[in-house]
Amino acid sequence: MMKGICTSELDYILGKDELTKEDIVFLLKLHKKDDLHELFRKADEVRQRYIGNAVHTRGILEFSNYCKNDCLYCGIRKSNIKLKRYRIEPKDIIKIAENAVNNLGFRTVLLQSGEDDFYSEEIIENIIKNILKKCNCRVALSIGERKIEEYKRFYEAGARRCLIRFETSNKEIFKKLHPSSSLTKNFFEKRIWLIRELKKVGYQVGTGPMIGLPEQKTNDLAEDILLYDKLNINMAGMGPFICHPDTPLNGNKSGTFNTTLKMIAVTRIVCKDIFISATTALQTLNRINGRELALQAGANLLMPNITPKKYRELYQLYPNKVCIYENPYDCANCVKKVVSSVGRTIGKDYGDTIRK
Ligand code: SAM
Numbered sequence: 292m293m294k295g296i297c298t299s300e301l302d303y304i305l306g307k308d309e310l311t312k313e314d315i316v317f318l319l320k321l322h323k324k325d326d327l328h329e330l331f332r333k334a335d336e337v338r339q340r341y342i343g344n345a346v347h348t349r350g351i352l353e354f355s356n357y358c359k360n361d362c363l364y365c366g367i368r369k370s371n372i373k374l375k376r377y378r379i380e381p382k383d384i385i386k387i388a389e390n391a392v393n394n395l396g397f398r399t400v401l402l403q404s405g406e407d408d409f410y411s412e413e414i415i416e417n418i419i420k421n422i423l424k425k426c427n428c429r430v431a432l433s434i435g436e437r438k439i440e441e442y443k444r445f446y447e448a449g450a451r452r453c454l455i456r457f458e459t460s461n462k463e464i465f466k467k468l469h470p471s472s473s474l475t476k477n478f479f480e481k482r483i484w485l486i487r488e489l490k491k492v493g494y495q496v497g498t499g500p501m502i503g504l505p506e507q508k509t510n511d512l513a514e515d516i517l518l519y520d521k522l523n524i525n526m527a528g529m530g531p532f533i534c535h536p537d538t539p540l541n542g543n544k545s546g547t548f549n550t551t552l553k554m555i556a557v558t559r560i561v562c563k564d565i566f567i568s569a570t571t572a573l574q575t576l577n578r579i580n581g582r583e584l585a586l587q588a589g590a591n592l593l594m595p596n597i598t599p600k601k602y603r604e605l606y607q608l609y610p611n612k613v614c615i616y617e618n619p620y621d622c623a624n625c626v627k628k629v630v631s632s633v634g635r636t637i638g639k640d641y642g643d644t645i646r647k
């Protein structure tokens with residue numbers, strides 16, 4: 292490898308325009324304090340140059356914890372019979388969204404749930420239309436795999452963003468984590484196909500992996516970052532895997548805060564102009580200043596919870612999830628403090644991504 296005189300390998304890599312997979316692996320393996328400082332500084336510089344200082348927010352409304360899937364890692368998987376299930380009525384979903392936009396100031400409402408067919412195509416379509424009738428905002432969907440025809444209909448109803456994670460770019464690991472049944476056919480290829488199709492429909496698409504999954508290696512994480520670029524996605528939403536005791540993965544180690552932070556930084560350096568969120572799972576691993584550190588290492592997006600307090604405890608995808616005892620108002624205020632503490636401001640516009 293060619294190196295400049297007196298330039299360390301790290302400086303050389305950080306000075307390149309395009310990184311190879313080997314470069315990405317090198318960066319993800321950094322562990323010395325000074326090196327990490329340099330990595331995060333570079334990511335922050337790239338974020339500033341390509342995205343600017345605004346931090347955008349999406350209010351997440353977790354409207355149902357019913358799920359027909361049995362993903363091995365997930366606390367709301369169908370087979371978790373310990374969990375009390377809830378569904379929020381469509382009319383209440385609309386009211387909660389209205390409050391989040393018209394009173395708390397959110398410009399995006401992200402509707403999230405398990406894969407719950409109770410909410411038919413018509414019901415979701417009506418929810419989207421009614422929210423948009425009453426609120427000046429974007430509607431984003433995080434409702435799992437549905438037919439592309441349904442997603443087209445939701446787009447026509449006005450939804451503009453979709454969040455659907457690829458979970459891991461390692462097909463073998465994906466297969467082990469997603470048991471298929473006649474009802475749910477979970478294949479890596481199908482997930483990637485859907486992500487590409489959603490982009491063709493016109494959605495701004497967010498996706499990403501969990502970090503620290505059993506058997507996942509640094510090489511896989513580097514592939515995850517390369518996959519962002521291959522899919523030309525708009526937003527990276529990745530977080531640590533956090534082991535849930537009431538799942539078949541009980542006893543496995545969780546992902547770490549540091550690896551997740553490095554993933555955010557390297558993704559920023561590689562993908563440059565996409566949006567990158569500091570996720571709730573990341574905040575769960577470092578409640579003190581996890582989001583602040585992520586915002587200073589390449590992230591530009593926060594997703595505070597707007598779910599009514601009484602349901603929050605029941606939407607624990609992983610244990611000890613943050614903000615279980617808070618209400619939407621608390622979270623909206625908390626986020627303002629986080630953003631101003633790092634000298635940034637909350638974006639007042641819809642926060643559409645630059646990447647087409
Ligand atoms: N059903 C929709 C879907 O599958 O896209 C949205 C809800 S799903 C619960 C949202 C995300 O939660 C998943 O994509 C997964 O990455 C994450 N998740 C689930 N269990 C987790 C765990 N134990 N640790 C960290 N993240 C988890």
Ligand code: FES
Nearest residue numbers: 614617621622625
């Ligand atoms: Fe919920 Fe801080 S974001 S209380």
